[in-house]
Amino acid sequence: MPAPVELVIEGGPRPHVAQSLRELWAYRGTILAFAERDCRLKYKQAVLGVAWAVLQPLAFMAIFTIMLGKLAKIPGGGVFYAAFSLSALIAWSYLQNAISFGANALLADGALMRKVYFPREVPVLGAILSVGLDLAIGLVLFVAVGPFLGARPSPAWLLAPLLGLLLAALAAGVALTLAAFNVYYRDFRYALPFALQLWLFASPVAYPLEVVPEGWRGLYVAVNPAAGVLDGFRRVLALGELPDPALLAVSLAGTLVVLLSSYRIFKRRERHFADVV
Amino acid sequence: MAHAVRFEGVTKRYLRGGPRYASLRYDIATMAKGLGARLRGLEPEPRGTLALDDVSFEVQEGESFAIIGPNGAGKTTALKLISRISYPTAGRIRVRGRVAALIEIGSGVHPELTARENIWLYGQILGMSRADIRRRFDEIVEFAELGRVLDTPVKMYSSGMQLRLGFSIPAYLDPHIFVVDEALAVGDAGFQAKCVERMTKLVADGRALLFVSHNLSAVEAICRRGIFLLGGRVRATGAARDVLRVYLDWVDASHRDRLANEISPRPSQFLTLEAVTCHGLDGEERYAFKTGDDVEVRLKFGAVAPLRRPHVSIGITDGRPGNLALCSMLVDGGAPEEVDGTVTVSCWLHGVPLLPRVYQLWCSVRSEQAYGDLFDWQPIGAFRISDAPVLLGPAAHAHSATDGPVYIAHDWEVRPCR
Numbered sequence: 130m131p132a133p134v135e136l137v138i139e140g141g142p143r144p145h146v147a148q149s150l151r152e153l154w155a156y157r158g159t160i161l162a163f164a165e166r167d168c169r170l171k172y173k174q175a176v177l178g179v180a181w182a183v184l185q186p187l188a189f190m191a192i193f194t195i196m197l198g199k200l201a202k203i204p205g206g207g208v209f210y211a212a213f214s215l216s217a218l219i220a221w222s223y224l225q226n227a228i229s230f231g232a233n234a235l236l237a238d239g240a241l242m243r244k245v246y247f248p249r250e251v252p253v254l255g256a257i258l259s260v261g262l263d264l265a266i267g268l269v270l271f272v273a274v275g276p277f278l279g280a281r282p283s284p285a286w287l288l289a290p291l292l293g294l295l296l297a298a299l300a301a302g303v304a305l306t307l308a309a310f311n312v313y314y315r316d317f318r319y320a321l322p323f324a325l326q327l328w329l330f331a332s333p334v335a336y337p338l339e340v341v342p343e344g345w346r347g348l349y350v351a352v353n354p355a356a357g358v359l360d361g362f363r364r365v366l367a368l369g370e371l372p373d374p375a376l377l378a379v380s381l382a383g384t385l386v387v388l389l390s391s392y393r394i395f396k397r398r399e400r401h402f403a404d405v406v
Numbered sequence: 407m408a409h410a411v412r413f414e415g416v417t418k419r420y421l422r423g424g425p426r427y428a429s430l431r432y433d434i435a436t437m438a439k440g441l442g443a444r445l446r447g448l449e450p451e452p453r454g455t456l457a458l459d460d461v462s463f464e465v466q467e468g469e470s471f472a473i474i475g476p477n478g479a480g481k482t483t484a485l486k487l488i489s490r491i492s493y494p495t496a497g498r499i500r501v502r503g504r505v506a507a508l509i510e511i512g513s514g515v516h517p518e519l520t521a522r523e524n525i526w527l528y529g530q531i532l533g534m535s536r537a538d539i540r541r542r543f544d545e546i547v548e549f550a551e552l553g554r555v556l557d558t559p560v561k562m563y564s565s566g567m568q569l570r571l572g573f574s575i576p577a578y579l580d581p582h583i584f585v586v587d588e589a590l591a592v593g594d595a596g597f598q599a600k601c602v603e604r605m606t607k608l609v610a611d612g613r614a615l616l617f618v619s620h621n622l623s624a625v626e627a628i629c630r631r632g633i634f635l636l637g638g639r640v641r642a643t644g645a646a647r648d649v650l651r652v653y654l655d656w657v658d659a660s661h662r663d664r665l666a667n668e669i670s671p672r673p674s675q676f677l678t679l680e681a682v683t684c685h686g687l688d689g690e691e692r693y694a695f696k697t698g699d700d701v702e703v704r705l706k707f708g709a710v711a712p713l714r715r716p717h718v719s720i721g722i723t724d725g726r727p728g729n730l731a732l733c734s735m736l737v738d739g740g741a742p743e744e745v746d747g748t749v750t751v752s753c754w755l756h757g758v759p760l761l762p763r764v765y766q767l768w769c770s771v772r773s774e775q776a777y778g779d780l781f782d783w784q785p786i787g788a789f790r791i792s793d794a795p796v797l798l799g800p801a802a803h804a805h806s807a808t809d810g811p812v813y814i815a816h817d818w819e820v821r822p823c824r
Contacts, residue, residue, distance in 0.1 A: 138499040162530035246490040400493040
């Protein structure tokens with residue numbers, strides 16, 4: 130047994146972000162364990178199992194294409210509406226599920242939090258990671274059916290996982306704050322589905338980014354970092370192009386701001402979670 | 407030797423004393439109230455409940471340490487602070503090495519997953535590496551006695567099986583400090599014995615054990631040192647036996663207070679009971695005695711009108727229904743021919759064979775014909791056996807204070823069978 134290190138537990142100053150991140154890195158195996166558990170649990174006792182991950186975006190795409198694409202004649206941004214909406218829906222449903230799953234992770238693991246120590250962001254990040262399985266399935270689905278819907282196969286598709294990573298960072302940024310407040314105020318649990326719906330309509334999922342006047346696009350993406358990433362998915366998957374670097378940079382900056390400030394909020398409250406949850 | 411855990415003036419205040427599920431509305435209302443008080447120049451009341459109040463103690467490496475006390479004394483809070491589940495409000499805790507905690511065991515295993523999945527995932531959540539788990543997997547399964555149901559979802563298990571699983575995983579974590587909270591209250595006797603063996607082996611290997619239990623004989627048998635917490639404060643600290651004795655004294659005292667409240671002899675139309683006292687051989691009034699002492703129970707009765715042949719009975723109980731012993735003139739004879747005015751009735755109990763705890767005295771007085779109560783059967787007083795010099799075993803204090811109250815002189819002999 131190696132000589133143990135002394136740990137001092139005090140109520141005083143909170144650890145620095147860099148210190149928290151070092152500790153988080155030491156707990157990477159635990160994040161994976163949480164993610165694996167969530168993946169295993171998700172489709173237990175569900176007859177259709179993983180097919181759910183395929184059915185949901187396809188059903189939404191069908192409704193969107195018929196109602197919005199054909200009847201309301203919303204443009205597909207340079208490609209058939211079906212291909213555009215599927216690419217955006219796969220990305221959006223990841224963001225939405227990751228946020229709502231991550232935001233509730235601490236409540237779901239309340240019993241564990243009251244008996245085991247781990248950095249409290251671990252189950253939140255595990256939950257967001259576990260939803261990544263659905264995103265991966267969605268991307269495989271797009272590769273399989275996209276060409277039939279009018280998407281152009283292209284080497285740019287290889288960028289999609291990177292965009293997925295950006296989306297995960299954004300989801301983590303939003304979910305960490307929500308998870309922290311959820312512990313104290315269950316109100317957030319009820320407000321969340323509603324807020325996500327508002328966000329959906331404010332994001333280029335049912336309509337392409339070009340709907341927004343060109344001069345306003347930068348501001349739009351700065352206010353809604355999801356927009357730049359969702360547009361990136363459309364360009365990469367549906368059009369087979371590279372994403373717009375300027376918009377993506379704005380999205381990336383916005384995401385980092387959200388993530389960092391959210392992490393600080395989370396870490397500042399973390400110590401009281403087990404007393405309250 | 408170096409300390410494994412050290413509490414330095416630790417205070418813990420739980421902030422929420424209000425509704426269990428806080429709401430934004432409640433918090434805003436409380437904040438407004440605090441602000442209102444401050445505006446009027448008053449200090450807002452500190453919110454919440456004080457679970458630990460300036461607690462200091464030290465646990466050495468290779469030491470088994472008990473935390474005892476009644477419910478709500480802060481025992482579990484102390485364990486939660488050590489395992490970093492909760493944080494102190496003030497003070498400092500020094501912890502050397504990996505801590506494995508068994509607090510509310512069983513709540514960590516997931517009912518939808520199988521035992522195999524739970525061991526893998528829960529083990530990693532507890533901080534074991536995959537290599538650790540692979541190495542320990544068979545031992546854990548064997549310890550939990552779950553070999554045949556390894557691939558069945560845990561929700562199909564009996565609660566005992568779930569708890570065995572919940573204990574076994576952290577038991578093989580290889581912690582430096584092992585924290586156990588009431589884990590022995592569950593599982594069948596055989597599994598409990600295995601758990602205790604596992605804990606004592608860890609201590610023998612140089613790990614520290616912190617043990618919280620209401621099972622006092624387990625505390626006495628397993629722990630070398632300990633602390634007695636009461637209302638979040640340290641009431642006693644030192645060798646486990648001494649701390650246990652202070653605790654048992656406190657239990658007795660609070661028991662006595664409860665008994666004293668119960669005792670208010672109902673007046674009867676024939677007799678009033680004016681005083682009940684216990685005395686030693688020397689005639690001194692006393693409350694506490696040793697096992698084997700002579701005890702004189704002295705009753706002072708006032709007769710409202712002259713009574714013929716009143717039969718006095720005295721019973722002894724330890725709080726459970728029924729008498730441990732009955733001393734009665736109905737059985738022994740010797741009722742006085744006539745009683746008028748105030749009399750003292752003494753009953754000599756020779757070599758009382760009772761073990762340490764508080765005993766309650768009951769009394770009734772029957773009429774001349776030995777039928778019909780002049781004074782109803784009711785509790786009238788209490789005395790305490792505080793010490794039993796004959797007891798020497800590893801769980802002597804706890805057992806003598808909680809199990810069979812009557813001491814029968816006996817000897818043991820073990821001889822081989824032929």
